Amino acid sequence: MLANLINGISLGSVYAIIALGYTMVYGIAKMLNFAHGDVIMVGGYIAFYSITLMGWPPALAVLAAIVVCTALGIVIERLAYKPLRSATSLAVLITAIGVSYFLQNAALLLWTSNTKVFPNIFEKLPGLRLGAMQIAPVTIITVLANIVIMVTLTLFTTKTKMGKAMRAVSEDKGAATLMGINVNRTISLTFAIGSGLAAIAGVLLCTAYPTLQPTTGSMPGIKAFTAAVFGGIGSIPGAMLGGILLGVIEIFGKAYVSTQLSDAIVFAVLIIVLLVKPTGLLGRKVNEKV
Numbered sequence: 443m444l445a446n447l448i449n450g451i452s453l454g455s456v457y458a459i460i461a462l463g464y465t466m467v468y469g470i471a472k473m474l475n476f477a478h479g480d481v482i483m484v485g486g487y488i489a490f491y492s493i494t495l496m497g498w499p500p501a502l503a504v505l506a507a508i509v510v511c512t513a514l515g516i517v518i519e520r521l522a523y524k525p526l527r528s529a530t531s532l533a534v535l536i537t538a539i540g541v542s543y544f545l546q547n548a549a550l551l552l553w554t555s556n557t558k559v560f561p562n563i564f565e566k567l568p569g570l571r572l573g574a575m576q577i578a579p580v581t582i583i584t585v586l587a588n589i590v591i592m593v594t595l596t597l598f599t600t601k602t603k604m605g606k607a608m609r610a611v612s613e614d615k616g617a618a619t620l621m622g623i624n625v626n627r628t629i630s631l632t633f634a635i636g637s638g639l640a641a642i643a644g645v646l647l648c649t650a651y652p653t654l655q656p657t658t659g660s661m662p663g664i665k666a667f668t669a670a671v672f673g674g675i676g677s678i679p680g681a682m683l684g685g686i687l688l689g690v691i692e693i694f695g696k697a698y699v700s701t702q703l704s705d706a707i708v709f710a711v712l713i714i715v716l717l718v719k720p721t722g723l724l725g726r727k728v729n730e731k732v
Contacts, residue, residue, distance in 0.1 A: 444572070445575055446693050446694055447690065447693075447694075448575075448577060448581060449693050450686075450689045450690030450691070450694060451585060451689060451690060452580075452581040452585060452650065452689070453650070453689035453692065453693060454685045454686035454687065454689020454690055454692075455584045455585045455587070455588035455646075455685065455689065456584060456588075456643050456646050456650070456662065456685075456689070457662065457665055457666045457669045457684075457685035457686075457688050457689050458588050458592070458666075458669065458681055458682045458683075458684070458685025458686055458689075459587065459591055459639055459642060459643040459646070459685070460478065460479070460482060460639070460640060460643045460662060460663065460666030460669075460685070461666040461667070461669040461670040461673070461681035461682075461685045462591060462592065462595060462639055462678060462681045462682070463478055463635070463636030463637065463639045463640050463643075463666075464478055464636070464666060464667050464670040464675070464681070465670045465673075465675050465676055465677065465678060465680070465681040466595070466632050466635055466636045466678075467632055467633060467636050468670070468675050468676060469612050469675070469676035469677075470608050470609075470611055470612045470628070470629065470632045471523075471611075471632055471633075472612075473523060473538070474531075474534070474538060474667070475523075475538055475633070475636070476535070476538040476541075476542050476667070477518060477522075477538055477541035477542040477544075477545060478636065478637075478640055478659075478663055478666075478667075479542070479640075479659035479660050479662060479664065480541075480542050480545035480546055480549075480660070481514060481515060481518075481637050481644075481659070482640045482641075482643055482644035482647065482658070482662060482663060483545070483549060483644065483654075483655075483656060483657070483658045483659035484507075484510065484511055484514060484545065484549070484641075484644070485507040485508070485510070485511045485640055485642070485643075485644030485645060486507070486560065486644040486645065486647070486648040486654045486659075487549065487552075487553055487558075487654065488503075488506055488507040488510045488511070488641070489503045489504055489506070489507040489560075489563075489641075489644070489645045489648070490558055490560055490561075490654055492506045492507070493561055493563065494561065500564075503563070503645075504563075504641075504642070504645050507642075507644065507645055508638045508641045508642065510641070511637045511638060511640055511641035511644075512634045512635075512637050512638040512641070514637055515633040515634050515636060515637025515638070515640075516630050516633060516637075518633065518637075519629065519630050519633040520630065522537050522540075522541050523537065523538075523633075524626065524629075542660075546656050546657060546660070547656075549656035550656045553656065555655060556655070557653050557654065557655045558653070558654040559652055559653065559654075560648035560649060560652040560653065560654050561649075561652070562580070562649060563645070563649055564578075564579040564580045564583055564649060567579035567583070569582070570582055578650075580649045580650050581650070583646070584646045584650065587642065587646065588682060588685075588686075589682075591639065591642070592679065592681075592682045595635075596678050599678065604631065607623045607624075607628050608628055608631075608632060610623055611623060611625050611628045611629065612676070640659075643662075643666075644658075644659065647662060661705075665688060665692075665705075665708065666685065668684075668708065668709065668712050669684035669685040669687075670684060670685075671684070671712065671716070672684035672687065672688060672711075672712050672715060672722055672723065673685070673687075673722050673723050673725075674721055674722030674723055674724040676725065677722070677724045677725055679724055680722055680723060683723060683724060684722065684723065687723075688708055691707060691708055691711055692704050692705070692707075692708050695708065
């Protein structure tokens, strides 16, 4: 049971890092970027080829993945989402799905559909022994990375000038513009941060589950979005809590119920939580003016 709990926390930490990207973009730009999961896949491929083809050390490969995905996030926002700033949410949603399929098919053309075996970039690091159980280095690093990222984002959004600008844009874009805040630049920065986090999540996910293909990010992206909604989309601590709970539920569902029904269990729990608390576990209640 302890092993399943640790595996659930590790998987949930990956979901949480991805969910942080979702919650940042939605909380500030009020957009659901469903292409986020495919940015994870791009990050995995960049890291994979940097290590296997270029011979770069893992740290440099991860940095390359972050840089490429950050730039990709900015490009996606400028080309696909910026023209739709005043469009309906349905138009943005359809565009996001289109961008997702574009990235998947571009990956098929560039890297083929053959499954790649991702190298274990943490194999030389020491693990941790708890009694008779050995905890893998990737598990430890994934959990620590999740905590560090969550704390850093919380401090960034509450203590820095740009973070406060993001919160202002989240509250009211019009008022933020009147106060001299560059809304377009703030939203672009939000996409850049979210995409950089997707690259980190992609490397951690592919290291823990060492298969890589053009559809690698699809299901983790959907589950991470579920985690963001679960915890309260727009809430940074909520994304972390939702991700970890989702990972634990999924692993325990596979271990004690059914591997085929584990995904159904995850989404069933989400439905139950939203029926009881529609804004998610840590989401804010929004009062509508009439």
